[in-house]
Amino acid sequence: MDKFSPFLLLSLLFLLACQGEVVEEKAEPSSEEKTDSAVSLAPAEDTAFLYAEARRLRQLEIRDSLLSLEDSAWVDLQQLIPQAEYEIRYATSNNFMELQVYDCPGCYSRLAVAKSLMKVQQNLDSIGLSLKFFDCYRPSSAQWALWKKTPDPRYVHPPKQGSMHSRGNALDLSLVDSLGRELDMGTPFDYFGKEAYWSYTQHSEEVNKNRKLLRQQMQAAGFSTIRTEWWHFVYKAQRFPLSNWQWSCPTDSLEPKG
Template sequence: MKHLITCLFLVIFYHSAPAQHYKYIDSSKVMDLKSYQQQIKVDPDIRLVEINKYIPGIVLDIRYATANNFMHRKMYQQARAFARLPVVLALKEVEADLKTRGLGIKIYDAYRPYAVTVKFYEETPDTNYVADPRKGSKHNRGCAIDMSLIDLKTGKELDMPTGFDSFSKKAGANYADLPKQEIDNRELLKSVMAAHGFRVIATEWWHYDFNGWANYPLLDIPFSEIQ
């Protein structure tokens, strides 16, 4: 029933939101803080939550809060990771599954404000690796996680085909010309994530979309305004 009410709210929102000056998309398709707050009053179960408050053992390496990323500059003012509550609860199941194998999760990025996606695209308009702002990103919906695996004993990342944000063929989720260990680690991550409701994208082994992403609108809310 809650989700039916939420859907009705979204219909009203899309047809009544005031026009704003987004360059690539009509504002009726992007929620600002006020509209988001109204929505989560209707259905608080879909709110954005801070991931490490629900999964305390998770490791954060929020690259866009540093200059260590493909933009070569700081894109976030805070090194924090948020996602929709159902996404985080599913990720918590992933973390528990991995823990039985002596493994943990490292997160590079999660929810991303829509305005940041626009900046990415304007500097690197390659939609194989950067979301088209005319459609928005699953990150903008709070439904995507960029991540890798770590060894819980050493804290070190497992060997993967490339580093994060590599714009190369080796970063592909099914690229085959790799050392066996890198393939095994990548496939383990894929299988565990799939078992808990996530799907890897074809061009980036580290990027996982939550299966229910289409139920959530795009957001353009800075981290500092999320409560």
């Protein structure tokens, strides 16, 4: 954000305050005002525009402050890639283990990883597509919770070795069209069977084309794949240490679960 933005933001807030006063006058007009057709009120869409503009500037400010952090810093991908879709499955019981392991949804990665994902999304913007994230950084304690439920290395990476998700290096994702509809990748996310392998060639032409696009986009930005999961990508340039850092949840999302 350039150095004039705070001034712009303040100006907008001032304008919003003025608009508020005008709206109040409208709510309780005096008898004189009722007959005075010269009183002009700002259209509601102007107020909406100013609010949207103030919000946009605030988002740019947050984005710039995140981008100035060091490569290993945890960043919220929803702030840096707001046009992507987020359906964090382990914050619900809608996953292959039917186990909620996060108190609330969060999609975080290391900043270096996020910058590469931003490049992917930028390319996708030009063809009307977006990323859709199913899982991002996974604290070590969450990996232990998954392992406790299913201590089988075919399905869960043993937490002693550490998952690339717990390093902030790995993401589970797919592609969606401009209406938010997932592109057909042949199997759902977290489908454990040979149909989810990259080497499986019996899918339709459409599925093969979608998978190829996803793989090409991610590989071009420095991500590698694993043989058995089309949705899992690992950032290659740096390997970050395992972590148990936890993102914070809004207090109303921490109600005791029934």
